[in-house]
Amino acid sequence: MKIRVGFGFDVHRLVPDRELWLGGIKLEHELGLLGHSDADVLIHAICDALLGAANMRDIGYHFPDTAGEFKNIDSKILLARTVKLIAGKGYTVGNIDATVCAERPKLKARIPEMQEVLADVIGIDVDDVSIKATTTEKLGFTGREEGISAYATVLIEKK
Ligand SMILES: [Zn+2]
DSSP states (O other), X not given: OEEEEEEEEXXXXXXETSOEEETTEEEOOSEEEOSSSOOOHHHHHHHHXXXXXXXXXXXXXXXXXXXXXXXXXXXXXXXXXXXXXXXXXXOEEEEEEEEEEOSSSXXXXXXXXXXXXXXXXXXXXXXXXXXXXXXXXTOHHHHTTSEEEEXXXXXXXXX
């Protein structure tokens, strides 16, 4: 069996009058993430990690923000398509470990739901999807609540 690791990182700006989508679910918050798609920063970091592990460029390469078909698209669709892309090279997802950096809203209570949704989209066990949340101690753009960032590490395998 061949195994490979990948790493992904993403940032989106927080703005008024946008829904906040994170980890495939909608959160109640007075601000939302700005982007061409639904701007789900956690899913985007995971997609980039998967593409990186398979050495298949990045999310912007496959799903350009100039393409009308991706306007306000549910990022779960992009994740499902990413899983298909790496399957084209013979890879399946082993496990995911991700961290979201956000000052607010508090994510702790919603993480099990995100894990379930993402595991379902990817087609792996919930136990293979780890999502961690942290603040940045009020420092930097995440600390000032100007945006949310996410990091993801993944392992993919080919039998
Ligand atoms: Zn993004």
